[in-house]
Amino acid sequence: MQIVGLRHMYGMVTEAIRDYMGLSPTAFIVIVGVMILTYKIVCGMFVAADDYKAVRDMNAVYEADMTREPVQLGNVTEEELKAYDGSNPQKPLLMAIKGQIYDVSRGRMFYGPGGPYAMFAGHDATRALALMSFDPQDLTGNTEGLSESELDVLEDWELKFNEKYPKVGFLVPKAAIVDDDHLETKKAV
Numbered sequence: 001m002q003i004v005g006l007r008h009m010y011g012m013v014t015e016a017i018r019d020y021m022g023l024s025p026t027a028f029i030v031i032v033g034v035m036i037l038t039y040k041i042v043c044g045m046f047v048a049a050d051d052y053k054a055v056r057d058m059n060a061v062y063e064a065d066m067t068r069e070p071v072q073l074g075n076v077t078e079e080e081l082k083a084y085d086g087s088n089p090q091k092p093l094l095m096a097i098k099g100q101i102y103d104v105s106r107g108r109m110f111y112g113p114g115g116p117y118a119m120f121a122g123h124d125a126t127r128a129l130a131l132m133s134f135d136p137q138d139l140t141g142n143t144e145g146l147s148e149s150e151l152d153v154l155e156d157w158e159l160k161f162n163e164k165y166p167k168v169g170f171l172v173p174k175a176a177i178v179d180d181d182h183l184e185t186k187k188a189v
């Protein structure tokens with residue numbers, strides 16, 4: 001009895017499809033299937049960015065950059081500065097200009113990994129900025145042979161950094177860190 005009822009309903013539905021749409025039931029099923037598939041594919045393209053773990057992790061790093069108080073490091077050697085090049089997202093991003101070390105974490109989009117100026121993080125960018133150079137050889141505090149105008153460019157950068165980023169220490173040659181007092185002032189971040 002139930003089977004007869006179902007057959008009757010199926011007959012009515014297929015007839016309605018044929019009458020109103022001029023389609024065979026098979027064509028109708030194929031078209032509906034394609035529509036559902038297209039809908040699923042298009043919806044899949046609009047996944048919220050926050051659903052991706054990598055995006056959530058990156059957001060957390062940016063959030064930490066904005067809220068973390070800059071830590072004063074005192075004297076730091078070039079070798080030690082390298083630890084702040086962005087390879088460890090837990091550490092702030094630091095760079096040096098004319099012997100001053102700046103915490104540029106708030107500029108992570110510039111200096112963080114993949115940023116246009118990532119090469120400056122963890123380095124002395126004095127000469128590179130004076131020359132507007134991306135040559136790794138210019139990642140040094142050596143200002144020998146720079147022209148007046150290049151020194152002016154460097155000064156402009158220094159002013160910009162003084163305005164924008166907190167100073168957290170001084171770049172010193174390795175030999176300068178000799179006594180325990182200086183080492184005391186350096187706190188691990």
Ligand code: HEM
Pocket residue numbers: 104107110117128129131132133134164
């Ligand atoms: C094609 C050439 C370049 C273009 C189009 C360009 C573009 C920009 C733009 C749009 C900004 C942001 C400015 C702002 O926030 O006020 C910027 C900032 C900066 N640029 Fe460039 N730039 C170029 C070349 C260079 C070069 C050669 C250097 C150094 C070697 C350099 C170093 C910097 C630095 C240090 C900043 C400051 C980022 C900060 O605010 O912390 N740029 N640049």
